[in-house]
Structure formats: structure tokens, C-alpha cells
Amino acid sequence: MTMLSFARDYADSGISRFHMPGHKGVPLHGMESIDLTEIKGADFLFESDGIIAEGERITADAYGAAATCWSAEGSSLSIKAAVCILQRYFGRPVRIASPRNCHRAFLNACTLLDADPVWLYPDRPRTMLCECSVSPDEVQRLLDSDDKIDAVYITSPDYLGGLADIGGISAVCRSHGVFLIVDNAHGAYLKFLGNDIHPLTLGADIVCDSAHKTLPVYTGGGYLHISKNAPPGFVQLAKPSMALFGSTSPSYLIMQSLDLAARELSGSLPEKIRLCCERTARVKALMAQLGIADISAEPMKITIDANSAGYDGNDLADMLREDFMECEYSDTGAVVLMMSPYNSENDFLRLEGFLRRLPKLPPKDRISEAGLFALRPEKVMTLRQAMLSRCERVPVDMAEGRICARTAMSCQPSVAAVMAGERITADIIKILKKYSILEADVL
Template sequence: MNAPVNKFVNDYAKSGTARFHMPGHKGRKFHGLEALDITEIRGADYLFEAEGIIAQSEAKMSAAYGSRRTFYSAEGSSLCIKAMLGIVSRSAKGKRITVAAPRNVHKAFINACILLDIDVEWIYPKGEFTSICAGSVTPEDVEKVLAETEVDCVYVTSPDYLGNLSDICGMSKVCRKYGVPLLCDNAHGAYLKFLSESLHPMDLGADMCCDSAHKTLPCYTGGAMLHISSHAPEEYDGYAKEIMSMFGSTSPSYLIMESLDLCADYVSGDFPRNLERTIKRVTACKERICSFGWQAVGDEPMKITIAAYKSGITGDELADRLREYGIEPEYSDTQYVVLMPSPFNSEEDYKKLEKAFSEIRQPRIRLFGDFPAIPKGIKRMGIRQAAFSAQHAVNVEDACGLVCGMTVTSCQPSVPVAVSGEEITTQVIKILKNYGIDRINVL
């Protein structure tokens, strides 16, 4: 194995050195992993000024992903998303930037807009969409916005939480035509690089993307990567660490960095083979579940998303039934249940899942009259201005016609229902209620 961060920390843990440095546990067992939890001692490198073992590990990960540079985050894609937008802002040399983005962004994007005072030109898909997670747009939708509006970059979320993939390749061609960078929230798609034919944004033409290693690779929660492609403006490389350190802690977790380091070794070795085998098993499992009458949606080979409502049961109810079988899904809402397998699931796990889906009753009644379609926001004020304005909480029923203060997202999947500065309409109220949100901050 070639994992320099892990080697350093394991050697240190065995050395018997008296730890007169942070953290306070001094490497003694308290939770369990203390021996390997260190700080920036001599030789351990600094995440945001990496020149030693962390830089070596990042270079190895970069080679595995075919990026020009890859930077580690111990604070998830949430940090990388702020960093990507910060890098584009930095390269605008003081000008306030405008970003074109489909509405199904993660909350971290909104936080970046608030912190960096970014204006957003929302891109809406042609058809109606009824889940805040979905709503991916086409290259034509992107081109329409670029032709009509002056924006500094395009930002897309692909895969989305339900497993839909956008046409990153098509969008990157459009972006290049208009001379703007394409940024991709690939939080759910770290594994896409290692398919027999890569579907990773770095191979499809994106300029920058973030991958949550912890979502699909064997990495501790919080481990993520920011990739910069070889065709992105060169100045991005120099800005990346500087901007990441603006938003990140000065005490990044070594446990998470060690875990990323091991992943760099794993993806460069056994992972593609394991992934291929797992995809075959996941595909067979999906087919089996569908043979019982359930409907699977989404394009991602490694997600099983069931449109429960089409079988007459809400996603939340289906998730509860699955729990009775000892299965914990990744996500559920009124419509969907999302399951996320990985090569680390056992054959027993798949058997359990197939048994559950074969036995859970499908009432096959029409559950909902209609799902409120996600509306086009009516902008009354900038996101930052609204987020920092004086505001008070009201019941959502009483918010009609008022302006949203702090952006409202459902707890999971953290996609905004009402964005700071937008008018609350009856349609927005319906959606808020659909996601179980009762109170909202208004100006």
C-alpha cells in the first residue's frame, strides 16, 4: 500500500511519543480512534499549505481522477462548493459574480451565495417537476440562459439526490462556446470515474467539481475532494487552497484525511473491479424489485430509487416498512425512497432488500391529487441582502406575499424550497407543507 498520510500517522501512533500537542485525548483510547487522531505536528504537513505527505496524497488522488489538481476537504463537499464559487469570484478580480444554476442546488450553494454576495440566474427545465431534488436541465436550457444573460459561470448538480444524471458533456460544450466555466456538484458521484466508461465530470468537460468521497467511497464522513480540470483557467490552482482555508477550519481532521489517503490508494487499485461486480449485483437487485411491481427511477447505476407513491404508499411509509426488515435507507420523502449500495454491502444485505420488497404490500391506490410543481421564484431582493435583513418567523400559511428571509431547505436533502429574497406564493406554501415545514422566516 502506498498511503503516505496513513504511514506517517501509524508510525507516530506506534512511536510512544509523549504528545504535548492537541488534541486533548493525547492518543489515549476514549472513543476508540484517538491513537490515529493527530494535529499538524512536524512531518504531518498542513492541509491548506500542503507540501509534504498531504500534497503527495492529493497528487495521487489527482492522478486517479485525471484532474490537473485535486484538493482534500475534511468538511465535505459543502466546503468544496463554497471554494469553487470563491475561486470563480476571486478570478473575477473584485467584480460581483452572477452564476446560472438549476434550482435543485444543495444548501451549501445558497450559503456560498450569501457569504460571497453572488447573484443567481436560475435555470428552469422545460417540463414541470414535482420534486425539489430533481429538475435537471438540458444543454439547450443552459444555452438559452447564456444567450440571454451575462453570467460568470454555470453550476449544476449531477447526480441529484434521486440519481438523475445531467448531460455534463453537452453543457460543457455550451459553456465553452460562451467562454464561461462549468462547475459541477458531483457530491454523489465520486465513483463515476471508475465505471468501465467514466461518467465523471472531469472526463465530461466540467472545469471544476466536488466529490463527497464519504458518500460512495469507503471514506469517513466529511471526506471530500475539489477537482480542477486541465482546461480550467490556470489561476484557479493558485486560488484553491487560499479560498478553502477562508471557509474551512484551521484544524482539519486527520482521521478524515487518513481516510481520503486510503481511498486514493483504493481507487487506484481494486475499486474499479469491485465496482463492476457491485453494479451487476445492484442491477439484478433493481430488476428483482421491479419484478414485484415497484417502480425504480433515476440513471445512476449505484442508486436504487423507488417511486413509492406509484405503488400507493408514501416514500416515508415504505422507509418505515423497510426498517421493520432491518434496512435503513439513505433518504425518503412523500414520493421516493433512495437506497445507496456500495461494494461494501454484503450478499445478505441484497437478499434482505429483495425479500422486503417482495413482501411489502402495495395498496395501488392513487395517493395524491397532485404534487405541487416547483414554481419559478419571484425575486424581490438579492440573496445576501435578504438573508442578513431583519426577519421574523411566521406560520407558512401566513407568509403569502411576504419575502423569504433565511433560505428554507428540508433537513434532507437540503435543497431550497424558498430562497432568500423571493416572494412566498401559495405554490411555495404548498411545497413547504409537502416537505413538513411549518414556520418560515420572512422580512
Template structure:
């Protein structure tokens, strides 16, 4: 595996020369990374018009993921999702700009749809963070509706994986594209049997390389399937450019380039070695989700909230990914030693009587306007106690998991207030 970006940057860092180009640190400074941090100078290629080192590196990634084309993002899945929506709209012909999306989508879906003036039909599931849309339910929806694309988040934040193969078959039977937010699942390609959405039939998907691969924060991919129309590959640079900064981070590109060697050489074996340990551990615990490398504890079954469990883990030197009243989410590395540390930490936690309460139900709210109209309107913060009857202006949820409790443009009712309170949100932004 070649590493053309790393080779170029290593070489550039080691040359003794005065840099009279951007960035302003001129390659020197106290962080220690400045030497590698350049901009699109001569020889360094141009991210979304790549013909040199970036092109070679992205071609390597394309080969590793087995796609028609894989592009790098230095702005995470947030950028790739907007580009993916734009690309889907190019296929729409005379169809209405409508997307059907699982309701547990990350808020960037809403931003992308607002910017591109796309309507969203929400497909509701069992809870806020999980949305188990079955092929049968999708079939029923598509019999009566004609969206341009279906948008599924899989794996979700808790590690639930959708039946992408079944959903893709249904979509394609109806002539509809399947877009997958695979932000949490870049590594799924390298399982003994790939569970990557592109291999299961998705047309386009995004991965946050930084979430599950050894890449810097912000590193991501946009993948286009070999089965998708060729012109999507031709348009993909424009799609990314529409939303991206014109100053991509070369540190992030360096990490993506280096990651290709890791994907090519060690990841498969490490996953093979670690997954049986994780599976064994999961059998002895109350967990949710079927994503192999995510360990999500059903905290209340142990008599704790997820947040309390997270604090107990932190006391033992383990900082988890996410905790809420119900769950504690751990994103495991492909490393048996880390799994053993988790096992030892969990052994220290005393079990208590299970907590029986459940989260307030996620209800379908009245829609006063669409997300675009809402996001383009002036809004103000209000305390959740004073929000009854007001129209949500901004998602008002932060990362993680950034799944909107109410959708922008919906009228806040008592059930939404209870849900905001349950997740500890005491202020939301409503339209003035």
C-alpha cells in the same frame, strides 16, 4: 499506491511519548481513535500549504481522478462548493458576478453566493429535487445572458444525472465555466466508462467522498480539470482556506488517504460485479434516476408514501438514505450481498393500489431581495400558516436533501406554503 498520511499517523500513534500539543485529549481516551487524531504538528504537513505527506497523498488522488489538481476537504462538499464559486469568480474579468444554477441546488450554493456577493439566475426544471436542464435549454439561456459560470447538481438526490457532456460543450462555446456539484458521484470515475463530471467536460467539481466511498463523514474533494486555467490550481489552496477551519481533521485525512488504495485496487471490479445486479433489480421495480448505484423507488406506484416504505424497510433491518412523500432513496454499496438483502426486503412489502396525487408545482416566486441581502438580514421563525407575504430569510430546509423550497429573499406565496406543508415543514425563518 502509497499511503503517506496513514503511515505517519500509525507510526505517531504507536510511539510512546507525552503529547503537549493539541488536541486536548493528548492522544488517549475512551473513543479509541484519539491516538490518530492530531493537528498540523511538525511532519504532519499543512492541508492548504501542503509540501509533505498531505501533498503526496493529494497527488495520488490527483492521479486517480485524472485531474489537473485534486484537493482534500475535511468539511465535505460544503467547503468545496464555496471554494469552487470563489475560483469561478476569479475568471470573471469585467463580467457581472452572476451564476446560472439549476434550481435543485443544495442550500450551500446559496450560502456561498451570499458570502461572495454572487447573483444567481435560477434555471428551473420539472420538480423541486430534479432539474432536467437540457443543452438546448442552456443554449437558449446563454444566448441572452452572460453568467460567469453555470452550476449544475448531478447526480441529484434522486439519482438523476444531467447531460454534463452536452452542457459542457454549450458552456465552452459561450466561454462560460461549468461547475458541477457531484457530491453524490465520487464513484462515477471508477465505472467501466467514467461518468465523472471532470471526464465529461466540467471545469471544476466537488465530490463528497464520504457519501459514496468508504471515508469518514466530512471527507470530500475539490477537482480542477486539466482543461481549466492553470492559475486556478495555484489559487485553489487560498480558495479552500477562505472558508475552511484551520484545524482539519486528521482522522478524515487518514480515511481519504486510505481510500486511495481502495480506488486504485478494488472499486472498479466491485462496481463491475454489482452494477448488473442493480440494473436487473431496477428493471423489476418502479424507479427514477439513472445513477448506477442509487435505487430510488417511486413509492406511490406501490401505494405507499416514501416515508411508509422506509419504515417497512427499517422493520427488516435496512435503513435507507432518504424518504419523502414520493420517493424512497437507497444508496447501495458495491456489494452484491447488499443488493440481495434489498431484494429480499422488498419481496415482503405488499403492493397496494397506486396513490395518484402529485406534489404541488414548484413556482417561480416574486423576488424582494437577493439571497445575500436576505441572509444578512435579521430573521425570525414563523409558523407556515402565518408566512403568506413574508420574505424568506433562511433556507428553512434541513439535510437531506436541503434543496430550498423557496429561495432566501423570495416572497412566500400560497404555492410555496403548500410546498412547505407537503414536505412537512411547519415553521420557516422570515425577515423581520
């Protein structure tokens, strides 16, 4: 039985609802009749052994995972649980190496669990704000020089569609006896390409997917996957770790859509994903013909390099809006477009028409990110100490020499100019102002 059919049967039964939620199935919004709480037969997310467990098992099988836990609170919950699994496994605060383009959820996890991130700075400066993938060699050098690191944490894909060499990084981690966690929030679909490049397949021990970003799932639906190669203890620790941070009232609507998606994933959805990637590849080919650069390595995402086409990214996003298209993200340099099998052919044709009509302009100078990547802020205290301290907000011009109390990023997740616990310098202030961050929280 699917969770949706359970909810529909319940709604049709005419039973008197003397339980939460307060809407009692009466429509204000439209979905109330099938929005339930954890009543008898509906199962409990964090102690699932009924219809939720069945849907999770179908999902795990589709991904080849030892176990998959659903999240009704996105990857934000799965990421906190992932760090918690490690902490409970080792029985002490863990040291995790990560590039600085991590999502806030990872910083929150480190804060709450007092895990200590070791920042992995790439050898050569990257050119885009959200891009910070490190190479296997860079990871190797760090692990050779620091034998106290318990895990490596990689964000791949990054927000702009950059992909890290997860296979190479996982081989390095394995050879050092270090675990690999991948924030694959943007890549739940990567399992279902002709060549499976999901991080779990490529050797990660724990992977966090935002199912809702690329699959037909309501906003908030996500996965925490545990690899078959991870220690068995990880599976046992997964649910209690999700429960430590998750709400005791997970949305039944989100879980129903996770359940339906699980069944689609073991049915026709993989083929639809492949077709969508083929269709996206045709748009990418057209862009190449037209001389418009796409800097996304992802097959279901296009990132228009606006500057090389002669535009500011935010202006280009406005032009798309005028043609009735909304992007996922834009900044001065780039415009990110996310596709899925549920985009219509008309959507693709509209985009292609726009690209064909786009007047060619001389390339615009890209705002250099070199200053951001050159920063190596001094760590004065841990994230936890800084984030849980009393702080005040001051204009950034007044912040020189003070200790940052809240990590400052220009967008989520981009490379942070300064993390909580680091000292703010004149160089950092220059970079913050460049990204229009004009106030800072300081201890």
C-alpha cells in the same frame, strides 16, 4: 508513506505529546492514538507539500484532474471554494446560473461571496421534489439570452439518482465561454465505472465530490477537483479558496481515510465498484420483473417509486426497517437506497427477499409537485442582503407579502419553494404548508 503509517509510527514512538488534541492519544473513543494535528511531518492541509500533498496527487491522478484538494468538511467546503475560485478569477462578484435544486452549501457560498445566482427554471415541470436537472437546450436558451452569466452550476446526481446531461451542458457552456461547476456530491464513484461518466471527464471545469457518500471514507471527506481544461489560475486559487472557509484543524482521521481511499482507487477499488454496480443492476432487473419502479439513473443507487408500488415512501421505509434495512432517504413518494462495494451479499439478498415478498397494491396517486415547479418567485434583493438582514420568525400564514430571509426547502437538497430575498406569496404559502413548513423567517 501513508498518512496512517505516519500516525501509527508516531503513536508507537512513545513521544510525549505537548500539542493538540487534548486527548494526547489516550483512548476514550478508540481512535485517539492516530488522531493528530498538523505537527512536524504531518503536513498542513491548506499548504500541503508533504504526505497530504502526496495523497492529493494520487487522488488527482485517479480522477485525471489537474489538481484535487481534499476537504475534511465534505462537499459543503468544496462548493464554497468553487464559487470563491470563480470570484477571485474574475476579481468581482460572479453571476452563476443554477437550477433551484441546489444544496444549501451553494446558497451559503453565494451569500458569503455576494455571488448572484440566476435561477434556471426547467421548461417542463419535474415530478419529484429533488429533481430539477436542466437540459443542454434549456442552458443554451438562457446563455443566449443573458451574456452576463459567468458560470453554470449543476447538481448531478440529484438526491434521487437523476443524472443531468453534463456532456451536453458542458459543450453549451464552452461554446459560450462560460464555466461549468458540478456538485457531484453523490457521484465520486462515477469515474470508476466501465464507462467513465464523472463530470470532470464530461467537461466540467470544477467538480465537488463527497468522497464519504460512496467511497470508503469517513464522514466529512471530500474532494475539490480542478479540470486540466480549466484556466491554470484555478489550480493556484484552489487551496487559498478552501482555506478561506475551512477549519484550521482538519480531522487527521478523515484525511487518513482519504489517503487510504486514494490508494484503493488506484488499486482494486474500481473493479469492486464495477462489481457492485453489476450486483445493483441485478436488483434493478428483479424490480423490473416484479413491476416495482426504480427511478434512479445512477448505477449504485436505487430509488423505489413507492407510490407506483401502492405505498407511501415513508411507510415503505418503515417496512424496510422492520426487515432490518435502513434507507438513505424517504419521503411520501420515494425511498432512496445507496449501495457501495462494502455492502455484503447478505445485504443484497435481504433487499431482494423484501422486494419479492412486498405485497402488490394498486398504485397510489403521487402528490403532485406541479405547484412547486410552477412557482417563479419575485426576487426583491440578493441572497446576501436577505440572509444577513435582521429577521423574525412568523407562522407562514402571516408571511404573505414579506421577504423571505432564509431559503425554505423540505429536504436537502430539494427544489426551494422560496429563496432568501424573494417575496412570499399566497401560492408559496400553500406549497410551504404542503411540505409541512409552518413557519418562515422573514425580514
